[in-house]
Amino acid sequence: xxxxxxxxxxxxxxxxxxxxxxxxxxxxxxxxxxxxxxxxxxxxxxxxxxxxxxxxxxxxxxxxxxxxxxxxxxxxxxxxxxxxxxxxxxxxxxxxxxxxxxxxxxxxxxxxxxxxxxxxxxxxxxxxxxxxxxxxxxxxxxxxxxxxxxxxxxxxxxxxxxxxxxxxxxxxxxxxxxxxxxxxxxxxxxxxxxxxxxxxxxxxxxxxxxxxxxxxxxxxxxxxxxxxxxxxxxxxxxxxxxxxxxxxxxxxxxxxxxxxxxxxxxxxxxxxxxxxxxxxxxxxxxxxxxxxxxxxxxxxxxxxxxxxxxxxxxxxxxxxxxxxxxxxxxxx
Amino acid sequence: xxxxxxxxxxxxxxxxxxxxxxxxxxxxxxxxxxxxxxxxxxxxxxxxxxxxxxxxxxxxxxxxxxxxxxxxxxxxxxxxxxxxxxxxxxxxxxxxxxxxxxxxxxxxxxxxxxxxxxxxxxxxxxxxxxxxxxxxxxxxxxxxxxxxxxxxxxxxxxxxxxxxxxxxxxxxxxxxxxxxxxxxxxxxxxxxxxxxxxxxxxxxxxxxxxxxxxxxxxxxxxxxxxxxxxxxxxxxxxxxxxxxxxxxxxxxxxxxxxxxxxxxxxxxxxxxxxxxxxxxxxxxxxxxxxxxxxxxxxxxxxxxxxxxxxxxxxxxxxxxxxxxxxxxxxxxxxxxxxxxx
Numbered sequence: 221x222x223x224x225x226x227x228x229x230x231x232x233x234x235x236x237x238x239x240x241x242x243x244x245x246x247x248x249x250x251x252x253x254x255x256x257x258x259x260x261x262x263x264x265x266x267x268x269x270x271x272x273x274x275x276x277x278x279x280x281x282x283x284x285x286x287x288x289x290x291x292x293x294x295x296x297x298x299x300x301x302x303x304x305x306x307x308x309x310x311x312x313x314x315x316x317x318x319x320x321x322x323x324x325x326x327x328x329x330x331x332x333x334x335x336x337x338x339x340x341x342x343x344x345x346x347x348x349x350x351x352x353x354x355x356x357x358x359x360x361x362x363x364x365x366x367x368x369x370x371x372x373x374x375x376x377x378x379x380x381x382x383x384x385x386x387x388x389x390x391x392x393x394x395x396x397x398x399x400x401x402x403x404x405x406x407x408x409x410x411x412x413x414x415x416x417x418x419x420x421x422x423x424x425x426x427x428x429x430x431x432x433x434x435x436x437x438x439x440x441x442x443x444x445x446x447x448x449x450x451x452x453x454x455x456x457x458x459x460x461x462x463x464x465x466x467x468x469x470x471x472x473x474x475x476x477x478x479x480x481x482x483x484x485x486x487x488x489x490x491x492x493x494x495x496x497x498x499x500x501x502x503x504x505x506x507x508x509x510x511x512x513x514x515x516x517x518x519x520x521x522x523x524x525x526x527x528x529x530x531x532x533x534x535x536x537x538x539x540x541x542x543x544x545x546x547x548x549x550x551x552x
Numbered sequence: 553x554x555x556x557x558x559x560x561x562x563x564x565x566x567x568x569x570x571x572x573x574x575x576x577x578x579x580x581x582x583x584x585x586x587x588x589x590x591x592x593x594x595x596x597x598x599x600x601x602x603x604x605x606x607x608x609x610x611x612x613x614x615x616x617x618x619x620x621x622x623x624x625x626x627x628x629x630x631x632x633x634x635x636x637x638x639x640x641x642x643x644x645x646x647x648x649x650x651x652x653x654x655x656x657x658x659x660x661x662x663x664x665x666x667x668x669x670x671x672x673x674x675x676x677x678x679x680x681x682x683x684x685x686x687x688x689x690x691x692x693x694x695x696x697x698x699x700x701x702x703x704x705x706x707x708x709x710x711x712x713x714x715x716x717x718x719x720x721x722x723x724x725x726x727x728x729x730x731x732x733x734x735x736x737x738x739x740x741x742x743x744x745x746x747x748x749x750x751x752x753x754x755x756x757x758x759x760x761x762x763x764x765x766x767x768x769x770x771x772x773x774x775x776x777x778x779x780x781x782x783x784x785x786x787x788x789x790x791x792x793x794x795x796x797x798x799x800x801x802x803x804x805x806x807x808x809x810x811x812x813x814x815x816x817x818x819x820x821x822x823x824x825x826x827x828x829x830x831x832x833x834x835x836x837x838x839x840x841x842x843x844x845x846x847x848x849x850x851x852x853x854x855x856x857x858x859x860x861x862x863x864x865x866x867x868x869x870x871x872x873x874x875x876x877x878x879x880x881x882x883x884x885x886x887x888x889x890x891x892x893x
Binding site (some may be wrong): 257259261264265268269271272361365366367368369371378381383413454457458459460462465466467468506507511513515516517 | 602603626628629630631633634635636637638639641642643645646648649650651660661662663664666667725727728747755757893
């Protein structure tokens with residue numbers, strides 16, 4: 221019996237049960253929805269499904285790094301509209317678009333730096349710090365815009381939302397590039413791997429000679445930059461910028477990351493691949509509810525339930541892997 | 553551990569099946585009879601702050617209007633729970649993917665939904681705006697209230713309550729066309745009939761808790777405020793809470809907009825002095841009739857080919873609802889029984 225349990229542990233430690241279940245769910249839902257609605261598996265709907273969650277998908281890439289590092293960043297729902305507003309205001313002043321983008325991105329990067337420095341100096345949990353920054357940004361967004369929507373861009377600017385390359389919109393193209401870069405980096409680059417070490421055990425990482433503060437600084441800056449990029453893209457998609465953009469985006473982003481298997485409670489666990497799956501799953505849920513006509517009141521109930529299951533699965537997988545590792549140490 | 557895993561796996565298998573087993577939000581009637589050749593049609597209403605009682609009334613009107621057309625009509629209510637125009641635009645996009653026969657939409661702001669509304673109309677889906685318009689879009693018609701008249705009703709109620717002197721605060725969400733027009737209507741009335749009244753503005757972001765905060769801050773910092781007019785449905789309960797907390801319920805006249813269960817209770821209690829109302833049920837009803845007409849062209853020459861002819865604007869009436877009106881049991885029965893969606 222003991223030998224049988226050991227074998228089971230070895231098998232579970234090799235396969236990622238979380239990804240297996242998530243992939244299975246995605247396939248089951250896709251099949252079910254395609255049987256329920258003839259419009260589900262159309263190119264139009266697939267594009268809509270992706271576009272509906274694309275801003276959150278972009279932010280989820282950065283949030284994955286933050287959560288792996290052991291923290292969280294709630295300010296993204298403030299950074300998104302903040303950057304959108306700065307970008308929009310500069311465009312209305314006829315600033316060249318590249319310059320406007322760079323300035324707006326720089327502003328979002330500064331927010332990320334502020335998040336990190338407040339965390340480092342005050343030694344407060346990142347959730348608290350970024351919550352304060354989020355609230356500050358909300359007020360700032362209102363003050364800058366006086367609560368009004370910014371619109372009235374040039375005809376040329378409005379063409380950006382119509383641009384397609386291989387049938388893909390600008391936000392989707394940007395996301396594909398970012399996802400590939402993040403995935404490759406997460407597998408191969410030591411900078412990304414250092415995020416895992418810091419998240420797993422910050423003190424041990426520091427003792428081993430790693431500059432943990434530098435790692436965390438860049439994690440928060442990159443996360444804020446991605447939220448800023450989502451804000452800029454939102455302005456091009458909607459031809460407007462409003463303080464109301466991105467409400468509760470941080471919850472959708474964190475949920476997608478958690479459903480993808482990144483542990484919210486133990487740093488050092490998670491992956492970009494999981495986030496890609498989790499993001500796809502969330503987009504599928506949002507689309508399925510609208511397609512099936514079920515009241516979207518139940519959407520959050522379903523998403524919350526999936527989050528609980530995802531967290532349980534993720535923790536279960538982590539415990540099994542730890543047991544297997546200890547087993548292996550015991551055997552040797 | 554094994555049992556826990558088995559239970560979890562069972563749950564994850566059951567949930568997506570449950571998600572795919574439901575029907576639409578509100579079919580207008582039963583299924584078509586065997587041999588019925590009428591094609592099924594779907595019309596969607598998309599709002600912001602989905603769940604707000606006002607929009608439930610609008611949807612009830614749309615649903616009842618659909619029933620009068622026939623059982624082959626299905627209607628649904630979609631939209632985000634948040635006041636986020638970008639989320640609402642995404643909802644419209646998602647609805648368009650299943651090719652509805654028409655869409656009626658109340659816009660969270662005047663600008664953000666322009667691209668998606670234009671895309672819908674260009675793609676052959678008629679779009680009617682109701683309650684909150686997007687005038688720069690290609691929407692075929694707007695059903696709503698003349699918001700300037702709406703605001704004037706509030707202005708009249710304020711002058712009757714406080715006289716021609718004093719200060720008034722107006723609660724609104726800048727950028728929301730309907731609210732800005734209501735505020736302007738009130739200001740114009742006051743300028744004509746009580747030019748000595750000073751007006752200030754408060755932004756509560758469309759949230760009742762925020763309305764309480766900003767109103768509290770104003771009432772404490774400016775004792776000269778004699779009246780507050782909220783240009784949307786959530787502001788009056790928040791303002792009433794602020795006045796109550798500061799023991800100023802008898803000193804400050806509160807005029808709200810629209811009605812919901814909370815406002816009705818406050819009217820009966822005397823915490824809110826009146827609320828300017830239109831008829832959201834009728835707005836929803838009319839909006840559906842217009843979108844149906846647009847989706848079914850007739851020989852009548854249309855100003856928006858290939859869609860059917862629809863008038864560009866339909867305005868409904870507005871009036872002041874007070875606690876006195878609610879003493880009539882028939883009136884109370886209507887306002888105290890919101891539709892269940």
